[in-house]
Amino acid sequence: MTAFNPITAREDASSVGLRKTRRAGQSVLELIGNTPLLRLSRIGSAFPNVEFFAKAEWFNPGGSVKDRPALHMIQAGLASGRLCSGKTIIDATSGNTGIAYAMIGAALGYRVKLCLPDSASHERKRILGALGAELVITSGDEGTDGAIRRVHEIVAAEPDEYFYPDQYSNPANWQAHYGTTANEIWEQTGGSITHFVAALGTSGTFVGASRRLKELNPSIRCISLQPDAAFHGLEGWKHMQTALRPAIYDDTIADANLEVGTEESYRMVKRIAREEGLLVSPSAAAALLGCFHAAKRVGPHERAVMVTVFADSASKYLTERFWEEE
Amino acid sequence: MSVKVMIPTPLRIYAGKRDSAEFSAATVGEALGGLTTQFAELRKHLYTEDGKLRAFVNVYLNDEDIRYLAKENTPTKDGDTISIIPSIAGGSSEKR
Structure with a gap:
């Protein structure tokens, strides 16, 4: 995978368009999925042997991965x-x-x-x-x-x-990620993904995408993330030890399960905004923190292509108190 | 003056599984102080190490967010109810 070059990218943009122009006549439902895979080139510079990518799920028409x-x-x-x-x-x-x-x-x-x-x-x-x-x-x-x-x-x-769809026990939840998210990541990284990192909520994203990615390449490491306490501020995340376990959750898939704190995620929201120009939600920032925790476990002579999912943008969280604090 | 503090589901394990507790308090801060004195394990879940309410912890006096009142100095009266609600709006199904 070649590094992003802002100069040639501009030429690419003028010749083919940064995002392909979509044909007219699509319904809003056809815009679901096929989200961009962003390369986070600056914020992860402490890990020179790891490339970090995130699915920008706020590009879905409803504004989130859901x-x-x-x-x-x-x-x-x-x-x-x-x-x-x-x-x-x-x-x-x-x-x-x-x-x-x-x-x-x-x-x-x-x-x-x-x-x-x-x-x-x-x-x-x-x-x-x-x-x-x-x-x-x-x-x-x-x-x-x-x-x-x-x-x-x-x-x-x-x-x-x-x-009543009941996302906690409906297999169509994880199958959505099995059929779309994972295949998009595979194509967008040209099959070079080595690590998939995602949070557990209903567990649909992690379970579905991991199942498919491990079929495509069994050596991909799949790392699940959880909040570090039962009482937390990471929307959509679930502390599995204390919460009712979703019926679709399969705890045999993860190669590792890491914990992320709410306050460190709030700080990361601000860093991602200032270092990458991306206004993401606290849960998206938490996913990147989870990647950094996972990156610490990558050997110094190993190279990794680590992909996570940014569930949504900051737009629905702008009135939260953490913006004014610290 | 008796003020009722509602304890959210994920915190009940630190409060003897109770869903509420009553305290004699003149302000919201005093009631929360009573709560975290009676159930000391709750303190680190509600407050940062320097004693501020954690940023995702929203406190309501009856139906009003105390951020828009006098924060923890908001006066309480007999029969008031204080709710502690984490600022996450999504669906969940915590164990009861």
Whole structure:
């Protein structure tokens, strides 16, 4: 893999376009996936024998990696007949998965109902509402548990009215990454990837992409990441020791499992912004920190091509307190 | 004056599995001080080493974020409820 050269890159840009111009007439759903693989050339300079790459998942139309599993779960629901005309897509999430459901539901003409705790941010409620999702607000004190209970009640009362994808136990979640994310990474690195690093939340990204990458080259090391404590600020991440284990999680895949702290991730958000010009979310910054932890284990005479996934950008986290602190 | 502090699910293991505790307190800071005195293990989860609330820990007095009130000096009255909510909005399914 050749190093990025800003001078020739400009010529490349003028001759072929930095991103291929897309043909007209695409639906928003066709824009899901095929995200850029960014080379982080400056920030990892402490590890000269490691090249760091990140999938820029905010290029998905819903703004996050969750567009992939949401689309795949909805397509699988349509294929199986569990989702059909007139049904409402329902789930408990105020996060990126909710935004993805709302966007895809709107584009396909399905109603979307989302249960979310009152504590979810005003911005999230606005985005979901703007996309036409019906919001069922549950008590903030009960957190997402209360929202999940509410979904179960609603579905139990009228089971024929709803399609409940349940990303924690739906195999179409990890299959989305098996079928898309991993193959894109393989092609974008020309098969040179040596390490894949990704966080565990539903575990779909890690499980699905790792399964496929290890089929393509069994020597690729797959490293899962977790928050370093049960109480943390990394959206979408799960502390597996204390959390309910997602049914799709397979703990036999990872070659190593590393922990990342919330505060060090906040500091890394600012570094990535200033050193790479990328405004990414705390969880994306945490993924890069996880790469650095993994890079410390790469031998001095070994070369590594390490790929991670930046789940989303900073845009939904700009009102958080850490920007003003330190 | 009795103020109720709601303990979020992932922190209950450090608070004798309780989901709330009541303290006599005149401010939010005093109530949280009472909480972290009674359950000392909670302190490092809520505060940094220099005693500031960790940046992802949001505290609500009834339904108001104390950031927009008087922060930890926000006065409390009898019957108030304080909630501690990590600033992550995504879905999760913590063990209860």
